[in-house]
Amino acid sequence: xxxxxxxxxxxxxxxxxxxxxxxxxxxxxxxxxxxxxxxxxxxxxxxxxxxxxxxxxxxxxxxxxxxxxxxxxxxxxxxxxxxxxxxxxxxxxxxxxxxxxxxxxxxxxxxxxxxxxxxxxxxxxxxxxxxxxxxxxxxxxxxxxxxxxxxxxxxxxxxxxxxxxxxxxxxxxxxxxxxxxxxxxxxxxxxxxxxxxxxxxxxxxxxxxxxxxxxxxxxxxxxxxxxxxxxxxxxxxxxxxxxxxxxxxxxxxxxxxxxxxxxxxxxxxxxxxxxxxxxxxxxxxxxxxxxxxxxxxxxxxxxxxxxxxxxxxxxxxxxxxxxxxxxxxxxxxxxxxxxxxxxxxxxxxxxxxxxxxxxxxxxxxxxxxxxxx
Numbered sequence: 001x002x003x004x005x006x007x008x009x010x011x012x013x014x015x016x017x018x019x020x021x022x023x024x025x026x027x028x029x030x031x032x033x034x035x036x037x038x039x040x041x042x043x044x045x046x047x048x049x050x051x052x053x054x055x056x057x058x059x060x061x062x063x064x065x066x067x068x069x070x071x072x073x074x075x076x077x078x079x080x081x082x083x084x085x086x087x088x089x090x091x092x093x094x095x096x097x098x099x100x101x102x103x104x105x106x107x108x109x110x111x112x113x114x115x116x117x118x119x120x121x122x123x124x125x126x127x128x129x130x131x132x133x134x135x136x137x138x139x140x141x142x143x144x145x146x147x148x149x150x151x152x153x154x155x156x157x158x159x160x161x162x163x164x165x166x167x168x169x170x171x172x173x174x175x176x177x178x179x180x181x182x183x184x185x186x187x188x189x190x191x192x193x194x195x196x197x198x199x200x201x202x203x204x205x206x207x208x209x210x211x212x213x214x215x216x217x218x219x220x221x222x223x224x225x226x227x228x229x230x231x232x233x234x235x236x237x238x239x240x241x242x243x244x245x246x247x248x249x250x251x252x253x254x255x256x257x258x259x260x261x262x263x264x265x266x267x268x269x270x271x272x273x274x275x276x277x278x279x280x281x282x283x284x285x286x287x288x289x290x291x292x293x294x295x296x297x298x299x300x301x302x303x304x305x306x307x308x309x310x311x312x313x314x315x316x317x318x319x320x321x322x323x324x325x326x327x328x329x330x331x332x333x334x335x336x337x338x339x340x341x342x343x344x345x346x347x348x349x350x351x352x353x354x355x356x357x358x359x360x361x362x363x364x365x366x367x368x369x370x371x372x373x
Contacts, residue, residue, distance in 0.1 A: 133181025135239020
């Protein structure tokens with residue numbers, strides 16, 4: 001089933017669709033406190049209050065397998081006919097995973113580790129993001145943690161059937177959350193554009209997302225509502241881009257910053273993207289990872305420089321300045337925590353398989369000598 005996307009002005013379309021589905025009981029997967037503070041509760045009550053609603057929000061920002069199991073048990077016991085995910089990326093990931101393991105006939109941990117999916121296709125999933133950044137509503141993969149290790153499950157059936165984009169749900173988001181979410185989307189767009197797995201379609205999504213974010217994200221963190229509208233659209237476009245191309249080196253390295261220091265994901269990626277951008281400028285026949293060869297990669301990098309209005313020698317500094325403006329003192333606080341010991345642990349935590357999607361080969365020295373901009 002092709003994903004259907006509705007915007008706030010078409011909100012009646014989703015209620016009509018739910019009425020057609022006749023779901024019986026609906027599982028609402030949400031954040032805990034954010035469910036009320038961002039306006040999600042008011043929205044759900046208004047749109048779906050006439051249905052029998054079952055709620056699940058008892059899980060971590062980085063969902064654990066035991067928490068997923070609780071959601072699965074709830075879904076089965078309540079005989080759920082529709083799932084609505086309303087929240088940030090972790091909320092949407094949780095809902096995607098619940099939908100995909102409702103028919104499980106083996107150990108949940110083993111199924112996740114072996115990327116085996118057991119979906120019930122007759123349980124539709126509606127995703128309503130309340131942050132503008134992760135793009136989880138647009139992707140066919142989801143993340144869950146087992147014994148502290150991050151696992152990414154990937155399958156075409158994971159992608160939500162319906163997406164409802166309501167920018168007003170982000171209007172009350174704090175500055176730092178807005179910056180983290182938006183920075184994640186911007187990094188996704190750049191990485192998607194140069195990805196080894198990029199296509200013309202993914203690059204079109206990535207370009208549109210990047211141009212919007214480069215212009216409007218600095219305004220969105222200052223609570224400009226028009227800018228917040230643009231950033232939510234851009235985040236969805238970036239999600240659609242990485243759904244095709246996946247991310248590259250900056251994302252692969254950033255997960256260690258989140259797990260070791262607790263740095264929110266979008267902020268973590270932004271700290272290292274300038275370094276990897278500068279590294280990718282030096283593509284050569286000996287370092288090129290992309291089978292489309294050096295000229296292709298150089299052309300994509302040149303296009304990115306044009307989108308950012310940068311010269312090759314300036315791009316690292318310009319990106320660093322952009323993120324410094326977004327994060328301010330929090331940038332300095334994080335950098336102060338990166339000791340020599342942390343650097344060594346970060347290098348050991350990198351998923352080298354994910355680095356293969358970067359257009360330029362990443363060597364151990366590149367990881368050991370990384371600069372945090």
